[in-house]
Amino acid sequence: xxxxxxxxxxxxxxxxxxxxxxxxxxxxxxxxxxxxxxxxxxxxxxxxxxxxxxxxxxxxxxxxxxxxxxxxxxxxxxxxxxxxxxxxxxxxxxxxxxxxxxxxxxxxxxxxxxxxxxxxxxxxxxxxxxxxxxxxxxxxxxxxxxxxxxxxxxxxxxxxxxxxxxxxxxxxxxxxxxxxxxxxxxxxxxxxxxxxxxxxxxxxxxxxxxxxxxxxxxxxxxxxxxxxxxxxxxxxxxxxxxxxxxxxxxxxxxxxxxxxxxxxxxxxxxxxxxxxxxxxxxxxxxxxxxxxxxxxxxxxxxxxxxxxxxxxxxxxxxxxxxxxxxxxxxxxxxxxxxxxxxxxxxxxxxxxxxxxxxxxxxxxxxxxxxxxxxxxxxxxxxxxxxxxxxxxxxxxxxxxxxxx
Numbered sequence: 001x002x003x004x005x006x007x008x009x010x011x012x013x014x015x016x017x018x019x020x021x022x023x024x025x026x027x028x029x030x031x032x033x034x035x036x037x038x039x040x041x042x043x044x045x046x047x048x049x050x051x052x053x054x055x056x057x058x059x060x061x062x063x064x065x066x067x068x069x070x071x072x073x074x075x076x077x078x079x080x081x082x083x084x085x086x087x088x089x090x091x092x093x094x095x096x097x098x099x100x101x102x103x104x105x106x107x108x109x110x111x112x113x114x115x116x117x118x119x120x121x122x123x124x125x126x127x128x129x130x131x132x133x134x135x136x137x138x139x140x141x142x143x144x145x146x147x148x149x150x151x152x153x154x155x156x157x158x159x160x161x162x163x164x165x166x167x168x169x170x171x172x173x174x175x176x177x178x179x180x181x182x183x184x185x186x187x188x189x190x191x192x193x194x195x196x197x198x199x200x201x202x203x204x205x206x207x208x209x210x211x212x213x214x215x216x217x218x219x220x221x222x223x224x225x226x227x228x229x230x231x232x233x234x235x236x237x238x239x240x241x242x243x244x245x246x247x248x249x250x251x252x253x254x255x256x257x258x259x260x261x262x263x264x265x266x267x268x269x270x271x272x273x274x275x276x277x278x279x280x281x282x283x284x285x286x287x288x289x290x291x292x293x294x295x296x297x298x299x300x301x302x303x304x305x306x307x308x309x310x311x312x313x314x315x316x317x318x319x320x321x322x323x324x325x326x327x328x329x330x331x332x333x334x335x336x337x338x339x340x341x342x343x344x345x346x347x348x349x350x351x352x353x354x355x356x357x358x359x360x361x362x363x364x365x366x367x368x369x370x371x372x373x374x375x376x377x378x379x380x381x382x383x384x385x386x387x388x389x390x391x392x393x394x395x396x397x398x399x400x401x402x403x404x
Contacts (some may be wrong), residue, residue: 021170022284038214045125048166062092074265077105093117094311102162104265104277108178111395115160123150149196164236169195170236172262173209176214176229182270185219185230185383187212187369188259190278190302191246193238194399206366208232214369215275218380226384233262239279244277246343249286249307256287263291273297273383277368278330281306287313295323297382300360301368305343311353313344321382322354323393325362325374348393354401356396 002225027349046052054070061067068080080233081089089107093114099108101115105194126277129135129143146169153160153171159346162172177344178184190207204210210230219228236255239245264273272295276284285306300306325329335346361373369377374391381390392399 003060016154026289039152049122050098050102050164050166052108056220056380060096062088067092070103070386072105074105076105077265081106097121098163101160104261108161108174108267110161110372111161111217112159112174115163116154118163118165118387119150119153119160122163123147123154126150126220133185146196147357149198152199158235158387161205161231164165164235165195167194167237168240169198170234171195171198171353172235173198173230173232174229175213175232176319177227177320178229179227179267180227181267182227183219183229184266184271185212185215185228185273185275185379186233186259186262187215187230187281188233188255188276188283189238191239192241198232203366206368208234211275211277211369214371214376215379215383217397218371218376219383222380222384222389224328228384230383231262231289233259236283243271246304247343249282249340249343250344252279252282252286252307255283256290259283259287262337263295271296271385273299275379275383276303279304281347285314285343288318288320291304291316293317295322296385299323299357299379299381299382300347300354301362302328302365303343303347304330304333305335305345306347307337307338307344319387320347320354321357321378322352323357323359323362324348324369324380325364325367325375327363328359328365330365348395350398355399356393356397358391358393360391361382 040343050361055242057067057070068076089110093110094117097114099115101111101118103111114217126143126147130140132140135143157173160172161172162170164170184194187208190209193208200207205214209232212230214231216228219226219230236258237251239251245251266272274284274295274297276298281300281303284300284307285308288298295318297319302321306314334342335344336342339345345352348356352358355364357378359368359375362368362370362375369371370376378390381387387403390403392403
């Protein structure tokens with residue numbers, strides 16, 4: 001007798017195939033259940049609130065006038081908000097906080113206020129989910145963890161430049177006065193970066209917020225008179241873990257588009273420097289060719305490659321710097337690109353052509369922004385433009401000669 005009534009005894013192969021498929025489905029459902037991501041988990045919530053808000057914005061009018069496309073060029077957005085008075089800007093931010101908070105070209109202080117409102121809306125949702133018994137215990141625990149992260153983002157004085165709660169979430173935070181800064185540094189992090197990992201209490205400088213805050217403080221110490229700002233930019237979808245996503249360039253290409261949009265939307269500055277860690281250096285490498293001329297420096301740390309065979313392959317006029325700690329495990333990855341897998345040549349190989357900086361004290365893959373390290377000091381000096389004071393790696397005598 002067969003467990004599948006429609007199958008004859010002679011259909012053994014088909015039976016085994018069906019059993020394997022059934023077993024595979026069972027495994028999938030068990031995995032979903034134990035991680036809290038059951039189908040019930042998202043039955044009541046909007047899976048992409050930012051897209052929904054943009055759709056509503058596109059169909060709305062304001063004082064009888066159509067609103068500009070939320071993805072319009074920063075100059076168009078800037079001109080639109082310049083035509084409004086303070087009350088009108090506040091009214092739009094209150095009505096469409098997710099849209100205004102993510103609009104390149106909108107006044108940065110208005111974006112900060114809008115994102116505080118959008119984060120509070122997301123916090124309320126997660127707080128409700130904490131007590132939703134349709135979720136598994138793990139699912140409720142995840143909601144609790146995220147709710148507390150959102151509460152932290154709402155702390156007084158925090159300047160959230162971008163916020164998107166969809167999926168695992170994205171965010172960007174500013175340290176310093178972005179509107180008046182002459183020099184802006186952008187920290188581009190690597191894999192497993194999302195709302196839950198945007199900041200950390202233990203080993204704070206291994207997360208984007210800690211990286212950016214540490215860099216800002218080091219820049220202020222290196223040149224107190226400089227008008228600087230640092231952005232913790234986790235506003236792209238990063239690979240999850242070290243699987244196929246991390247070994248290919250698909251997410252880096254999408255991230256590069258968003259990185260270019262960020263730079264294009266920055267208030268007028270004399271110099272923008274990118275500090276790209278791990279997979280973030282892949283994003284910066286892909287973006288390099290199309291970045292505006294005010295991006296003067298691209299510095300990478302713990303890079304698996306920049307999707308280029310050498311410096312000229314990046315197609316940028318920016319100075320390119322690279323560093324790697326001697327104990328960083330990333331040095332063991334294959335530095336090549338075959339059939340879309342891998343990210344190209346090693347940026348700290350002298351043949352690549354980057355200026356190689358000392359990373360003394362960094363202690364592994366996640367230690368480049370730790371206070372007291374040579375790596376952080378070098379990043380800060382690049383960020384404030386004091387290039388003559390940086391410490392080049394002993395393996396690159398050309399670097400010191402170039403800066404003499």
